Amino acid sequence: xxxxxxxxxxxxxxxxxxxxxxxxxxxxxxxxxxxxxxxxxxxxxxxxxxxxxxxxxxxxxxxxxxxxxxxxxxxxxxxxxxxxxxxxxxxxxxxxxxxxxxxxxxxxxxxxxxxxx
Numbered sequence: 001x002x003x004x005x006x007x008x009x010x011x012x013x014x015x016x017x018x019x020x021x022x023x024x025x026x027x028x029x030x031x032x033x034x035x036x037x038x039x040x041x042x043x044x045x046x047x048x049x050x051x052x053x054x055x056x057x058x059x060x061x062x063x064x065x066x067x068x069x070x071x072x073x074x075x076x077x078x079x080x081x082x083x084x085x086x087x088x089x090x091x092x093x094x095x096x097x098x099x100x101x102x103x104x105x106x107x108x109x110x111x112x113x114x115x116x117x
Contacts, residue, residue, distance in 0.1 A: 025099060029072035030055040032105035033095035037076070040110075041117050042083040050076045060096055065108060070099035080117045091115040 034049050041047055049055075057074040065071040074095045079088040092114040097105045 025070070025072060026057045027052055028099070028105060029057040029097050030074045030076065032097050032107075033057070033074035033076060033093070033110075034078075036095060036097075036107055036110055037078055037091075037093050041078070041080050043081040043085070046079075046081040046088065048079045048088070050078070062096065065096065065098070068098055071108065072097055072099070075113075078117070082117065089115055089117050091117045 030052055034052075034055075037049075038044065038047055055074065055076050057072050060071045060073045062071075062073065074097070075093070076095075077090060077092045079090050081087070082089055091112055094109075094111050094113050095107070096109040098108055100106055
């Protein structure tokens, strides 16, 4: 009975850890994509991104990356000024990044889906 309880405890701990890693990867993938979007803006000081807590990131289902591991898609938005200043432009993007063995995030694909800044 004790060994069954120990096994269930270990299984629960392992599953909880895997979930925590995925939750962290969700945030890191989102943050990496926000930084990649920021690099493409013409006016950096005015950028306002979707909060990390509400942003969408998930393991990719895109067939282009099926042979690769730790590939994430992130969908987000940014409000920023054009190069002429003035009103904010709402832009949406889709980004695909891969977590490298060293823990860094590498860009695989980036697309402005609405309102390129």
